[in-house]
Amino acid sequence: MTALGFLYPGHSAEDDYPRIEQLLGSDIRVDLVHTDLGEDAHRVDVLRQMGAPEGLAKGVEQLRLAGAEAVVWACTSGGFVHGWDGAQEQVRTLATTAGMPASSTSFAFVHAAREVGAGRVAVAATYPDDVAALFADFLRTGGVEVTGVRSAGTVTAAEVAAWGEAEVLALARAADSADAQAVVLPDTALHTAACLPALEEELGKPVLTANQVTVWEALRLTDRRVHAAGLGALFVREPTVQV
Template structure:
């Protein structure tokens, strides 16, 4: 049994995790611990506070009791708003507090893009323009070329959590283009676990979403690979060997 822990801000699309646990098989357990979201706002100052050490560490003890072997801060915007170095400092502090390997959804995206062998990606963001631009800048720090960014201007995670498949697909289609080797949808408040195979079939290319890459990243931290086609190309491809 591989036990994985996730610190998830508030309540929006956390039901993606039991869906993914079912698709991963009986020997992977996903434990979600909810952190205090503070102010539900895709605004830089609120996002900094949402990902503060105090808020993250408040959930660590529950994760310890669950037997988690690795932990992911399952919030994209609450990590990349700190910049490349600040996001590193955030997960290092989380790893020290938890006593287990740690990462965040932002780094999960960077690692997942590398895993599928992509170099150019399009970003379909639910966020306002300024926050979406910070995610694109974070990806560039990771060596990823961003071909296009679409910002939907949604301020709250609560609203994002109400989006259904048609709206998620419209966002992905709006930003996709021939230069993009993959499409990224960076918001853990967005329900995508049930839609990945359909999204990839519609776009004809890999689609990486926040909850999906968060689970993949936690598996990566424990050196586990799981074949789960319904969770998209990320869970079916062999790792790319970098020359």
């Protein structure tokens, strides 16, 4: 049994995680601890506070007691708003506090894009324009070219959590471009675990979504590879060494 630990802010699309655990169909256990969301707003100042070390440290002990072998900060915007160096420091601090390998959803997107061989991606962000632009900058710093950014401009995680498959598909279609090798949807408040096959069938290319790449990143940290067709190309393709 491999136990994966996740720190997830508030309550939005956390039900994606037991769904993903079921789709993995293997000896994988997903343990999720909720951190304090604070103010529910996609504003840079709020997002920076959400990922503060003291807030993340509160949930670590529960994951350690549950036997987690790796921990991922499951909040994309709570990572990339600190910039590349700040997000790295955030993860280093988390690993030290937890006493186990650690990462964040922001870095998971960079690693996942490399995994599926996508050197160019289109960003389909639920965030306001300024926050979406910071995510695109983060990807570029990680060596991933961004062909374009489509922002839905939603202000709160609660709004995003209420989206259904139709809204998710519409945003992904609007963001896609012919030169993008994959489409990425970066918000962990967005329900996507149930519609990954539909997204990839619609777009005809890999689709990377926040909760999907978060779980994949935890598996990567524990040196596990799991074939799960229901979770999209990321979980079925042979690994690519370099973008």
